Amino acid sequence: MRLTVIGTGYVGAVHAACMADIGHEVLGVDVDAERIAALATGRPPFFEPGLSAMLKGAVEAGRLRFTTSPAEAARFADTHFVCVGTPQDPRSGAADLRYVEAVVDGLAFHLRDSEYERVLVVGTSTVPVGTADRLTDRLHAAAPDAEIAWNPEFLREGCAVQDTLRPERIVAGFRSEHAEARLREVYAPLLAAGTPFIRTDLATAELVKLASNSFLATKISFINAMAEICDATGADVLTLAEAMGADSRIGPRFLAPGLGFGGSCLPKDIRAFVARAEELGRGESVAFLRQVDEINTRQRSRTVDLAQELVGGSFADRSVAVLGAAFKPCSDDVRDSPALAVADAVRRRGAQVRVHDPEAVDNARAAYPALQFALDVAKACEQADVVLHLTEWPQYRELDPAALAAVVRTPAIVDARNTLDPVAWRSAGWTLRAPGRPRLG
CATH class of the missing domain: 3.40.50.720 (NAD(P)-binding Rossmann-like Domain)
Structure with missing residues (x-):
């Protein structure tokens, strides 16, 4: 089937290449002309193991090409993956949704003249719960028959290709059987290989990524807090982590004491989660994440x-x-x-x-x-x-x-x-x- 992937950063470039690799015809879209030019020659603008060869192969096979034109994207396919970033607002700590909103608004404008009867816009970006409902209203203002689904990504940089082709689960939030059928068609080769497909509503799909990252961040900061106690007592945090991780209820992963987490996901996601919970009047429910952030820093x-x-x-x-x-x-x-x-x-x-x-x-x-x-x-x-x-x-x-x-x-x-x-x-x-x-x- 035909797909567009809008946003060709770490998530989007990998998603586009992998979708082409499993047999789809894919159009990658970005406002960055220099990045698009590099991708069109099969060169990723960042280092990710396995991506370069896959990207080059998909481009040479004709299953993957790139453009800066949203109008071309609207004409190309009836299924659009939104993979743009949601950086942290430096003032509030909340997620900055301007790029996601710009993509949806741009698609809505060009979908008014679309030849497709039913269009599906699939969000993969990490967003505050309630975003999909709000974006649906914006989309319907121009394209009443279009639908939004949410399909959060769980990629780890350094393992992103593997995580896309052999994911531990696919989470999809939607409102219609049509959206579910479309997403199952997109991921058919992965589902045939045994990947679990977890179907849910939009709000739960939005929460899964933030909840997962918050849990992982908490686990990392917990063992680093224990390292501080070990420094004060002469205990050995690695042996402590090994003993804790041997408990099947806890497990050893992410009990790695050290310098803590960074990157574009965990720090901003826990801060955005706190900000959204406070907007909902439930800030006390995730107040501990502020301490998780402080321990990490x-x-x-x-x-x-x-x-x-x-x-x-x-x-x-x-x-x-x-x-x-x-x-x-x-x-x-x-x-x-x-x-x-x-x-x-x-x-x-x-x-x-x-x-x-x-x-x-x-x-x-x-x-x-x-x-x-x-x-x-x-x-x-x-x-x-x-x-x-x-x-x-x-x-x-x-x-x-x-x-x-x-x-x-x-x-x-x-x-x-x-x-x-x-x-x-x-x-x-x-x-x-x-x-x-x-x-x-």
């Missing part, structure tokens, strides 16, 4: 303080190497990156900072031009007084601590992600500090 200052302790109490005239710039491994996304927040805080305290990352250096340099960057680990660590391990790229776990000790001025490291082997590093002469761990070296 505190991990950054705790990491800076730990590094400052290792350099003798002051960063003045000190050289600091930072391993990691992306907010998570297997991505070049630096939005709300804890690693870069720490690097910049260290710089502002007087240190000379050099940052390395396997994929995110260009984006990091654009976001933090005052920092210095290096394209290899040894250069970043040259004559460093302390090394900060801030993004858990697998390449960093494979480093030879003895070889790196010969490069730095002082063999001292903060493992803010708790993923390095402390025995190997200590045996190579390093002093290692990690949140919630007994002191090593």
Whole structure:
């Protein structure tokens, strides 16, 4: 079938490529002409494992093309996926819906002359509950026969292709059997492979993503709060997390103590959830999420303080190497990156900072031009007084601590992600500090 995907950022570009890969004819739409030009040649404008080959294959096969024209999109198909962002409003913390609204308004305008009898607009963006109802009213003002459904995405950057083609579930909120049938047709190959299809109303579909992300954020902040208690008592947070995770009611995933979460989803989503709950008069129901947010933010200052302790109490005239710039491994996304927040805080305290990352250096340099960057680990660590391990790229776990000790001025490291082997590093002469761990070296 024919589909459009409106918005070709992290979610939209992956969704468009994957829908073409499973056999649909797809038109990707964006207002960014430069991005569209790159995608039209099969080049994704960001790093995502597996996407480049899939995108190029779909473009070359003729199943995927791109445009900047909303009118062309309205003519192309009767099913439109809205994949634009909902950034945080810096004043209120609420979700900024201007891009979603602009897409729906633009479609509504062009659908007035559509040859299709029934049009389905499918939202995937993370929005406050009640948004779909409001957008339906806007859509119906110009296109009375069009319908809105909500199909939240659950993609993890670094695993987005896999998460699209082999999702743990597909959640779809709608009002009609027609919308359900259309979505089941879209996802037919995935459903045939056994993916659960959870049908629901619009409000529940909108809530699922926010509730899920809030739960995951809470789990991360909980174990980081336990790391603070472990620091005060001499207990080991990794053993604590292992013992907790062995309980089937809790499970081990997201019990990873360290620098905390960042990126474009979890931080803004929990703040938007709180803002919407307060609008509904139910702010007390999710008030704990403010503490979740505070605990997460505190991990950054705790990491800076730990590094400052290792350099003798002051960063003045000190050289600091930072391993990691992306907010998570297997991505070049630096939005709300804890690693870069720490690097910049260290710089502002007087240190000379050099940052390395396997994929995110260009984006990091654009976001933090005052920092210095290096394209290899040894250069970043040259004559460093302390090394900060801030993004858990697998390449960093494979480093030879003895070889790196010969490069730095002082063999001292903060493992803010708790993923390095402390025995190997200590045996190579390093002093290692990690949140919630007994002191090593």
